[in-house]
Amino acid sequence: MDVKASSPAGATSAGLSLYEFAARLYPICRSITGAGVRETLTLIRTRVPLVVHEVPSGTRVFDWEIPPEWNVEDAAVIDADGRRVVDFQAHNLHLVSYSEPVQTSLSLEELSARLHVLPEQPEWIPYRTSYYRRSWGFCMRARDRAALRAGRYRIEVNSSLAPGSLTYGELLIAGRTREEVLFFTHVCHPSLANDNTSGMAVTTALAEWIAREPRLFTYRFVFAPGTIGSLTWLKRNESRLPRVRHALVLALLGDPGALTYKRSRRETSEIDEIVAYVLAGDGAVIPFSPYGYDERQLCSPGFDLPAGRLTRSVNGGYPQYHTSADDLSLITPAALQGSFETCQRIVDVIESNRRYVNLKPKGEPRLGARGLYGALGGSEPAAHQYAMLWVLNQSDGTRSLLDIAQRSGLPFATLRDAARSLESARLLACPRGKSSVRAVAGRNTRRSKP
Amino acid sequence: MDVKASSPAGATSAGLSLYEFAARLYPICRSITGAGVRETLTLIRTRVPLVVHEVPSGTRVFDWEIPPEWNVEDAAVIDADGRRVVDFQAHNLHLVSYSEPVQTSLSLEELSARLHVLPEQPEWIPYRTSYYRRSWGFCMRARDRAALRAGRYRIEVNSSLAPGSLTYGELLIAGRTREEVLFFTHVCHPSLANDNTSGMAVTTALAEWIAREPRLFTYRFVFAPGTIGSLTWLKRNESRLPRVRHALVLALLGDPGALTYKRSRRETSEIDEIVAYVLAGDGAVIPFSPYGYDERQLCSPGFDLPAGRLTRSVNGGYPQYHTSADDLSLITPAALQGSFETCQRIVDVIESNRRYVNLKPKGEPRLGARGLYGALGGSEPAAHQYAMLWVLNQSDGTRSLLDIAQRSGLPFATLRDAARSLESARLLACPRGKSSVRAVAGRNTRRSKP
Amino acid sequence: MDVKASSPAGATSAGLSLYEFAARLYPICRSITGAGVRETLTLIRTRVPLVVHEVPSGTRVFDWEIPPEWNVEDAAVIDADGRRVVDFQAHNLHLVSYSEPVQTSLSLEELSARLHVLPEQPEWIPYRTSYYRRSWGFCMRARDRAALRAGRYRIEVNSSLAPGSLTYGELLIAGRTREEVLFFTHVCHPSLANDNTSGMAVTTALAEWIAREPRLFTYRFVFAPGTIGSLTWLKRNESRLPRVRHALVLALLGDPGALTYKRSRRETSEIDEIVAYVLAGDGAVIPFSPYGYDERQLCSPGFDLPAGRLTRSVNGGYPQYHTSADDLSLITPAALQGSFETCQRIVDVIESNRRYVNLKPKGEPRLGARGLYGALGGSEPAAHQYAMLWVLNQSDGTRSLLDIAQRSGLPFATLRDAARSLESARLLACPRGKSSVRAVAGRNTRRSKP
Numbered sequence A, B, C: 001m002d003v004k005a006s007s008p009a010g011a012t013s014a015g016l017s018l019y020e021f022a023a024r025l026y027p028i029c030r031s032i033t034g035a036g037v038r039e040t041l042t043l044i045r046t047r048v049p050l051v052v053h054e055v056p057s058g059t060r061v062f063d064w065e066i067p068p069e070w071n072v073e074d075a076a077v078i079d080a081d082g083r084r085v086v087d088f089q090a091h092n093l094h095l096v097s098y099s100e101p102v103q104t105s106l107s108l109e110e111l112s113a114r115l116h117v118l119p120e121q122p123e124w125i126p127y128r129t130s131y132y133r134r135s136w137g138f139c140m141r142a143r144d145r146a147a148l149r150a151g152r153y154r155i156e157v158n159s160s161l162a163p164g165s166l167t168y169g170e171l172l173i174a175g176r177t178r179e180e181v182l183f184f185t186h187v188c189h190p191s192l193a194n195d196n197t198s199g200m201a202v203t204t205a206l207a208e209w210i211a212r213e214p215r216l217f218t219y220r221f222v223f224a225p226g227t228i229g230s231l232t233w234l235k236r237n238e239s240r241l242p243r244v245r246h247a248l249v250l251a252l253l254g255d256p257g258a259l260t261y262k263r264s265r266r267e268t269s270e271i272d273e274i275v276a277y278v279l280a281g282d283g284a285v286i287p288f289s290p291y292g293y294d295e296r297q298l299c300s301p302g303f304d305l306p307a308g309r310l311t312r313s314v315n316g317g318y319p320q321y322h323t324s325a326d327d328l329s330l331i332t333p334a335a336l337q338g339s340f341e342t343c344q345r346i347v348d349v350i351e352s353n354r355r356y357v358n359l360k361p362k363g364e365p366r367l368g369a370r371g372l373y374g375a376l377g378g379s380e381p382a383a384h385q386y387a388m389l390w391v392l393n394q395s396d397g398t399r400s401l402l403d404i405a406q407r408s409g410l411p412f413a414t415l416r417d418a419a420r421s422l423e424s425a426r427l428l429a430c431p432r433g434k435s436s437v438r439a440v441a442g443r444n445t446r447r448s449k450p
Helices: A013-025 A035-045 A108-114 A142-147 A193-210 A228-236 A238-243 A270-279 A333-352 A383-394 A401-408 A412-424 B013-025 B035-045 B108-114 B142-147 B193-211 B228-236 B238-243 B270-279 B333-352 B383-394 B401-408 B412-424 C013-025 C035-045 C108-114 C142-147 C193-210 C228-236 C238-243 C270-279 C333-352 C383-394 C401-408 C412-424
Strands: A051-056 A069-078 A084-087 A102-107 A152-162 A165-173 A180-186 A218-224 A244-250 A260-262 A284-286 A307-311 A355-358 A396-400 B051-056 B069-078 B084-087 B102-107 B152-162 B165-173 B180-186 B218-224 B244-250 B260-262 B284-286 B307-311 B355-358 B396-400 C051-056 C069-078 C084-087 C102-107 C152-162 C165-173 C180-186 C218-224 C244-250 C260-262 C284-286 C307-311 C355-358 C396-400
Touching (some): A013 A035, A013 A193, A013 A333, A051 A228, A165 A193, A165 A228, A180 A193, A180 A228, A193 A244, A244 A270, A244 A333, A270 A333, A333 A412, A355 A412, A401 A412, B013 B333, B035 B193, B035 B218, B051 B228, B102 B108, B165 B193, B165 B228, B193 B218, B193 B244, B193 B333, B218 B228, B270 B307, B307 B333, B333 B412, B355 B383, B396 B401, B401 B412, C035 C165, C035 C193, C051 C228, C108 C152, C180 C193, C180 C228, C193 C244, C218 C228, C238 C244, C244 C270, C244 C333, C270 C284, C270 C307, C270 C333, C270 C401, C355 C383, C355 C412, C383 C401, C383 C412
Parallel strands (some): A180 A244, B180 B218, B180 B244, B244 B307, C260 C284
Antiparallel strands (some): A051 A165, A069 A084, A102 A152, B069 B084, B260 B307, B355 B396, C355 C396
């Protein structure tokens, strides 16, 4: 595929680089365990220093158990003439994920219930899984299914389901405080471009960018299989969850649909306000629902993390979803780049959205005497001065800069700059404690090397 | 009157049965005390085992006192030719309710101030009362009034105002908990069909239906005269009021107007949410106001019960209100049946609207392993499965199924069924205590025999 | 100027009287200190018995310090021919307020940066100040500036900047309670008619009117220079601030724009509800912002008083703002009168907006037995009776009459009259304590003589 040919107007080298990385991830046959996940994480480790965790099959994870590890050598349905009429080598979606090993011969009629098609989309191969019930099956184009002749077929599923482990990758970028911002992306889908090579590419680039300079918050990135992977991470990190100040699931970020933020279960978490603010006028905000990606687990009532989700189209929201048509022609450099830049803007607001306290709260302080205000009175103040008045007036420790942006209608960046001016003039301070960010005490705060 | 002739499309035998019962109640001359109320309750007792209470005249009831009992033998205005030009026998609305006994003769001019008419509706007799000031008077068609000739008239009011009692009926249907749902309907109006033979008929049928099977809540039905009757019940049951979880005044349920729910004084009682949900798209919800029927007393600030009111047209909201035109031609079997079925739906939600607790709140539990979820992944969950995810996600003991219905947009019944599936699978429980229904301890919970 | 000629239809003698007083205040050269403020307060004292406070230069006021007192004898820019091409005697806006004394001679080029004009409005003189940085300058019409020829000019600023004092006036009108209603108006602007001879005129008339009869609240009027004046008052009255129940800044009340209420920082103070109610349909309500007049100081986070602001056009909201075109032709008797009458209505609601307690809260009390209700039942209650039912139902000590007006849709005055009837009948009482108005105990409650 010629990436440049499909690159729409607006994509720069950043977009192309995201696209190229997604294209490298695309061919790998991932599932919730197995070699495909490891290969994927190895590729990502060429960019950011992931720690790779292996958790043995059989480990209890809340109500679940890590399943046997699944790997596939080959799989096909072979007709009487020896032709591979359904061929895993041609497309990894052809095999139902977690299909058990099979060597048998069946009539077309006997085989029929094992062959999954999309009658409405005869050219597309559906994506199906059977993680927790031993079974096997094939997915194929409805057109190809219709062409099968009666007769016997040889079934070869050269897979293994054996004790092994579940694999996930994690990256910690320590900031000045131990409070954490958590990014989650799923790595369990095989050759589906938007779902989720797009999410993996954007998350990787975001981790690189965050590691580039010192940050207030500690950032944690988890690249894990959906559901069982996030449950495993939650189980192994339960004691750390109270430190999670914001969480964001990143997925489906390469299709041409508008950006869509799904609120956290709490609906009014700070992350909900932040992303809604960043997307304003340029994306949709939808309410929480308990279906989708790993926000299902992060937002279960026993955790109830402040976890939202950023996608373009939503799961099930585009025709190609969970079919072979979710390929590299569905995603674009420009869409990936826009998603990435939105994530950057979100991080910028997360880093700056403090609750300040006015240190001279009785009346206005003399801004002019501190060189912060024009000396000649009688005309309207400039935006920066007006922003200082807003920050001073509202900063009683209960309102964040984003609250002030929403109340005043002033841009967040203008208020952030005003707050910095006031902090420099010792008119404003950011108190330690609950209402703002807790500082790290007696702890190594050097960030991990990217 | 031929009931079948006036029966609109849509009424079944249930509607006809409601209409026929209203028609039997219609001719009785009721007031706030007296034989008419007793006769009414006797008719209702042929259907449900009301306990009839008699409270003596002179009993103090908060700021009020039970008045002397009023009964009428006969009343008429008789002209010089001996003709009964206004005749209580022809229509009981002709006599002002609570008219004291009179035997006198007056000129038309002297009589004039005692004759009440509706100039705008010359064919209709108005309904007037004088409960608490001794007086007498007649109501008549304006057309008939205009035909009266000057001259003397004999006045015969053969009534009695004497120590007696106020009468009301009560039915308790015990459920598994002692928390009560209270239904109130007024029995003090004479021959007015919508106001309130309709309410009495629907309330009686509802009591029959509720008694037919075991219930979670205890249901109490009060058939009492308006104002003084509800005050008397409140006075005698003051210690029981904290048990009232929901209350609903039922009246004016037979006219062709749309169903109208009037919120409780609290405006956001659970009963307000329930009835608004049941009526959604098919009826109106209006704010509380301190005028109307017995919700005035139930919602006085000293009680502030969670008491709403269900009517079709509202008091004063239809031209025939409080006139002889509120007769059996105004009400219809279909309207009565629709009102009754709405009451049934309200009770269904009341019974099922629990606040559950997810017993596996950390992550999603494995629904597939419990046979609650399709084993093959990759496609969208069915409604029942989606409802289970919603119930599990939201059930932290603070949200009722109705809250979840409103948040999810799923039908209440689908969520109720999902909750039952989850409860059977021991994934969900309904905690005892404040946030849900208090269970009865050490108490006979057999319901009274209907 | 012929006042009558400019008087629009609708203005009566009250409007003319307000206008005439504004016209008397107009010529005075006010600033934040000095003789102009004293002369202004002397004029106001001919109407109401202001106490005049003098606070010495150099006094610390929170983050500020009272500046040297400024007075001007004369100021001019004089050309080579001895003509006063910019002349303070012609208009006091010609001199930048707080200009330091100067005797010098400059080329036009050297002088240029000291000459302020409005290029867009060549006929108007701008208003400029330099309170806290020693400087000097002149303001002039752009047209006149363009006519200046190259050459040398003599500069004469015969002003003084010397230790003295800041002057403000205060009037206390004691009511039955010590809780205070505070009216603030700024007296620091020179010949600007709307900003703020209009505010001074309306505030003076309001004080006269309030003093005319006994009041529930204690009323305090402060006539002070903007910013440093209100800060000085706040500093000297800090211990009294908890008594301030409502505060209102009055300014810009004479132009033809619609009345505009700016909410307090709290946005939902009782004064916010009251003024929004009074203005409903006949004025605008705008959100709080930390720029404008003395509400900036009253609403700083260290005080956060329930202080709103009433103007017609807002600061910066009309072309003539802070220019010589804000003269007596901009303001009208009718506008002043409308502003004054709105203030009266606000005070009427402030005085009557109590939280009552129903003394017979269980059920409705018998209004008929107390002569408060028609004896003959069956027809709709009149507005007064309906209002009594609303007041009785809602009066549990938590809801004010204004809350009831908003909930019921009934006019405030109807509810106030109903409450009075019920209070007379001992069915309602106004409890002492936090939720209503605290009564004065052991204190002289005679109001000061107007």
